[in-house]
Amino acid sequence: MASTFETVGVVGLGTMGAGIAEVFARAGLTVIGVEADSGALERGRGHLEASTDRALARGRLTGDQKAEILSRVTFTTSLEDLAEADLVIEAIPEVMDFKRALFTDLDRVCKPSVVLATNTSSLSVTAIAATTTRPGRVVGMHFFNPAPVMKLVEVVRTVTTDEGLADEVADLARRLGKTPVVVGDRAGFVANRLLLPYLNQAAVMLENGVAGRDDIDAAMRLGVGLPMGPFALLDLIGLDTSYEICEVLFRETRDRRHAPAPILRELVTAGLLGRKSGQGFHCAEEPESPSPDEKPSASSVGVLGEGAEEFGARLSGAGFKLVDADDAELVIALSRTPVVELAVRLPHPGRLVGLHLVGDRVAEVASTVLTSPEVASVAHGLMRILGLTAVPCKDRAEFVVDALLYPYLNDAVRMYESGYASIEDVDTAMRLGCGYPEGPFEMLDRLGLETVRDGLRALYAEYRDPCFAPAPLLDQLVTAGVPSIRDLSS
Template sequence: MARDFTSVGVIGLGTMGAGIVEVFARNGIDVIAVEVDAAGIEHGKQVLGGSTGRALARGKMTQDEHDALHARVTFTTDLGDLADCLLVVEAVPEHLDLKKEILGRVDKVVTAEAILATNTSSLPVTEIAVATSDPKRVVGMHFFNPAPVQQFVEVIRTVVTADDVFEDVKALAERLGKKPVVVGDKAGFIANALLFGYLNHAVSMVESHYASREDLDAAMRFGCGYPMGPLQLLDLIGLDTAYEILDTMYKQGRDRLHAPSPIIKQMVSAGLLGRKSGRGFYTYAEPGSPQVVDDARTPTGGVPAGVALRPVATVGVVGSGTMATGIIEVFAKAGFPVTYVARGDDKVEGVRAAIARSTARAVEKGRMTAEEAESLLGRLTGSTSREALADADLVVEAIAEDLEVKQDLFRDLDRICRPGAVLATTTSSLPVIDCAKVTSRPEDVVGMHFFNPAQVMKLVEVVHTVSTAPDVVATVQDLCARVGKVAVTCGDRSGFIVNALLFPYLNDAVKMLAANYATADDIDTAMKTGCGLPMGPFELLDVVGLDVSLAIQRELYLEFREPGFAPAPLLEHLVTAGYLGRKTGRGFRTHP
């Protein structure tokens, strides 16, 4: 017979514990909230009151509901008050010995039918369970922060957890309006196992000065639609918590990609823990404040001293595919005369027709006037001859992702284009220097990686090689702002910022699926509802194309020679079988 959870206990009233208290109390369950001392209780009351107060002020809760919620919560410093609870959830700091001690003490207080749950995000639940007299009744119940908002809960079942225990906890999570996923006892479970490898990789990028903290965060927000950049997220989580999670994952799996970047430990030792301490990767107005304030590392903006921008009044684009057409439209919409070159008259006309359709839709939706649409089309000049680009101030190539084909084009542009013209490649994975080296002016060559669809996506990765002139970088950064894009700048390394962070995470998800740890549906649910990502990894892989994903992952592996970047065998097998995602009707899922 299923347990009737009318009263539950929560131990630890920090941000997470107080959030869990609110979740239970919101759903009509009485809560015994336990802290170590009066100061801890007072802090817990403030966190709970602040959260419910905001909900009340925003009209998401009535005064009666607010008062009833608080009436259901009893605060205490005595674990003995948990005696009648059929479920006790510990949410104390992420230290194994502390969690074992707490549940060991609770084990002696509650009845034999009671369930003991740990909210650990990374520690081994089995090891915590064996500190009790009955490990069968211990389960992981990992809420996500902020608990009242986040729908996802990981229910962690150990090898000894009783069937009725995890079934009752899963049913309770559903009663709370959550989306529970049942997983085994592995460090990081689903969400953190995938999330923290990505976060750690981002830290290594900023530690090596490959890109600035602002550019890293902007890249993932504007390039992938993530709600927060990786360094912003680490500051929110807390660098001490992040270090504990990564260290636990590394010790269990020995994957070097989970070995905490040295700077994380250094920052923790220095007390730079993120928002809660007022300083982490960013500096905040005060401890606990979300408001970022300028510090010594804040970019000053503008053109660097001693650098003069090159004039860009006319633009050339080579290519006629989806990306090229989008880039042509972006420049023309911003007022630039654009000369574009395609391989045949039919393709030249196809580009104009596609842009005409796009502008017609914009007029229909009121985003553009008919006069503006006509003016935009009037700025387009199509040609089948590269010679038409002779007077362009900037030429952007957006042709096939084939190095030999691109190098042939750059040799031609070197011959045709006027001295001082900026030559840009939109490559997403090939080395920019390999295009630059076939010209007599490698200092004029830069990466200008737009994201698809270029008309919609705000991000452009500006990629400088070891040869790119500073004024070229500054000119392209300024140009991006003029056409309404967000420019992020990085060095010429495989994957640049976005793909270098995104695809190893996707690859890790494939490995997790292949290991039968969780289903594709559960993994997608975890990352969408637990981490707020716009798409789950398998949804995204099917959209991008498994062949494209595999090619990028291979490039990353060849560049970095990192064993963890080796493409997952399952991904290779699916590509070999012709299961490439949506475009073939079958990938990780079957599509109509």
């Protein structure tokens, strides 16, 4: 029997819960907002009024529309008031014991036909549903913060969810003006399951000294086009929240890529949680780092590797003298892979740096164990003269950008291979939920399956971590000469 959704209960009116209540009220539904006590209830009312006030000030609502939205929301401290609700969605803290206790109470209070939904971002919907006598009527309905603005809703079905119910909830999300993706019940669902391992790996990269915080942020923002670098995003999400999601992922998968980076644990333990505490990877009042005073002093430059002729012409146009690598004061090796083997063949190995161009704005400058600091500084300054953002890094497999991108793309292939999310839904989730300019499968098509597969093999050869091994499907597609993973469904 198809569900009819007209009255919706929202339990928990923090920033997220109040935003969810606003979304339903904007769509014309009757909303019952529930909080634990009168103080929390007034704070929830304040969140809703502040949000609609901002929309009014920006011209996105009229005064009449604001009043109409607020009139649709009733505030209460009693779960009993949800007895006739058609849908109840919880938005309480991400603590499994709290959620299970709440769903036990909702199971007692609500009518048999109600749909019970959890807004959890990473916990098991199945485990929550199991506390009720009606697990078939339980789904995940994960909104993204801020709920009135973000378009994505992850609708999570479990093995016990009634046939067709997830699709009915997805239709409701469309009625709210949202874009739903229907996925299986796996820790982190789609967006967090792909996003958090990438963020965590960036923290590991920082901790291992591969590159600096601001350099990694710049590389991913300017080189890949992401709206924020990983450390800025970790601070925005909250390091404690990020740590907990990684813990949930690791408990389910036992994948080392999901194990929280030690530096993340240390910052959380110290109470440095990001923007919410005023300090995390960045400080709230942190002054801008002054640009280093790097002035190229090399009178001659040698260029090696694929694309050397074109890049050499670019250097000549900037006024640099090109000479043979054996005689150059600075040797630039254009490469996607470590360059120390090239360095040891030169009479002056300390003069060589690796260079990987990422798009038209970023230049990864890789120093080997032999590169002199003076030469590295000269190379950084030279990149700036060419109008590029220099990202200094160690001479490691795939340097910075590709070392972060390729495992993320590999995770997406594994996700599709496991059958709990479609290619289109994964791409939609990352574009709408995380603000990425393109989804992982769109990126795979642009970069090429073989390029990504080979990059993963290089990462695995260097680190010997199973998480870097190419997904079997990716390996098979390359071996079979299939150009795009989308060809499987055509």
